[in-house]
Amino acid sequence: MTNILIFPAGTEIGKEIYYALRHDKHINITLAGSDYDSHARHCACAYHVIPDIAQPNWLDALQQLLQLEKIDYIFPAHDDALLALSEKRDALSATVLCPPHETCHTTRYKSKTYQSLRKILPVPAVYTDSNKITQWPVFVKPDRGQGAQGASCIETPEALASLLAQQSDLIVCEYLSGDEYTVDCFSERDRGLLFCQPRTRSRIRAGIAMTSRLVTLEHVEEYARAISDRFHMRGAWFFQLKRAATGELTLLEVAPRIAGTMALNRVNGINFPLLTVYEAMRKKIALLPVCKELQITRSLSNQYKHSIQFQHVYIDYDDTVIINDKLCLLVITFLYQCINHEISIHLITRHAGDIHLELNTRRISMLFDSIIHLDKDAKKSDWIKQQNSIFIDDSFSERMEVFNAKEIPTFDINMLELLIRD
Missing domain, CATH: 3.40.50.20 (Rossmann fold)
Structure with missing residues (x-):
């Protein structure tokens, strides 16, 4: 291990x-x-x-x-x-x-990165004297920064002077007006660059590409190989490009680390973190992407803390395990999570028909430790025997009846993500 x-x-x-x-x-x-x-x-x-x-x-x-x-x-x-x-x-x-510390140090600063690479690929013009700027607007960003964090487009000399007076760690660059891309890369210390894949940065929040899709771009492999060789890259890394007004792809930054949106390539068969571990172990590496057209849209995800403890789950069937004549995948995920944690699952239902045949048809009969098939007048609370239980049902009246009788937590499906563990 x-x-x-x-x-x-x-x-x-x-x-x-x-x-x-x-x-x-x-x-x-x-x-x-x-x-x-x-x-x-x-x-x-x-x-x-x-x-x-x-x-x-x-x-x-x-x-x-x-x-x-x-x-x-x-x-x-x-x-x-x-x-x-x-x-x-x-x-x-x-x-x-x-990679080596020199690489990490150089790429942490835009100015050092541009200076190191300007003779081998296009980099933005950098202005150290604002009086010599002839083309406006300009792009200003922290020299030691990442993504688009702290960056701004400055339209006038007066606005630039005001900004520079407030912050001293900024780099003033040529403004690149075209589309922006990230190129995810993998290098091996002996064989050099093994993989590079450009993707769009269509929707950016706090420097993170929230929407991205795989694309093909000119000169990208040439750029990637030059960067990899210059900085002795090993494992996963990436660089960002933006088109200048002339259409030329121009470097924005290089980072010798994982990018969050490398998930797009992970699901395509290129698991950059795992490949980086393999590279460190000096394992033989082969790459097998599966799809040429792929897009990711990212969003916030919810994580919860709670104090609910239970060893038994009582769950309804119709409109709970089954919704619109299909298995509810969220519920099935939760039930298998319960199995992994040795929590008992009891199906409690008024299903009209042969419930055992129904479960066999759905291939889920083995999920349940017990199956309680009630007539229409029976109270579900009468069949819940353990206090360390929870009850799941789409019906509010059923949940209220069980809570009043047993004082145990009750859930509908919209609440269930509270109980799903990552």
Whole structure:
């Protein structure tokens, strides 16, 4: 078993790494990060609170965790963590999954990245003297930033002067007016670039591509190979491009890490986090994408904490397990989750017809520990024997009757996501 730590786990990057590795039978995942509520604290594996890398004692705390959990590999899940971990990798007992520190340092800064690559691929013009700007608007962004966070389009010299007076860490660039793309890449230390796939950045929120689709672009493999060779890339990484007014694809940034929207390629057979682990293990790697036309639309997801404890589930059939003559997949997911946690499931129904034949036809007869088939006048509460139970039914009157009689939690299907564990 390979033990992998995702740190800091509460980012969108950490979420994608977790989703990409969680079902691998050879990997055990540990999560760590600061003491705040995030999706990582709702995952089905241990979450350890350790200091942020800005805190003076973070390295000692991290090393203690590595030894406690016998961690083999650390997956950085934030740009600043990537830089800090690459710098301190020799002081850690686990392998940090990233390229050399020089690469991480250079790519953390737009100015250093452009300076390093300007002779081998198109990069934006950078203005160090605002008096020499002849083409407006210009694009201003933090030199040490990611995505579109903190970036703005500035129309006039006066607005630029005002912004620069307020913030000193900005880089002033040529404004690129065309479409924007991300290119997801994978490199092996011995064979160089093995895979690159461009995708659109159609809808962006907080620097994250919320809608993206696979596309084919000119010169992308040439750019990717040049970047990979220049920075000695290993494992997963990406770069972003934008079209200039001339139509030329021009570099925005390079990041030697996982991107959250790499999920689009993961479901296409290119599991970047897992491939990165394999690259570190020096395993033989082959790639097999399955689809040329693919799109992702991302959204917020809900995670819940609750104090409800139960060992028995009593659930209705019609309009609950079955809705519109089809199995309700949310309910089926929940029932199998109960089986995994050794929670008993009791079907309690007034179904008109042979319920056993119905269940056999639906191929779900073995899901239930007991089947209670009632006549139309029987009270469901009379058949609920255990206090540590919950009751699920689409009918409010049925739920009210059971609650009044048994004082146990009752749910309809719209409430059920509360009980689904990630």
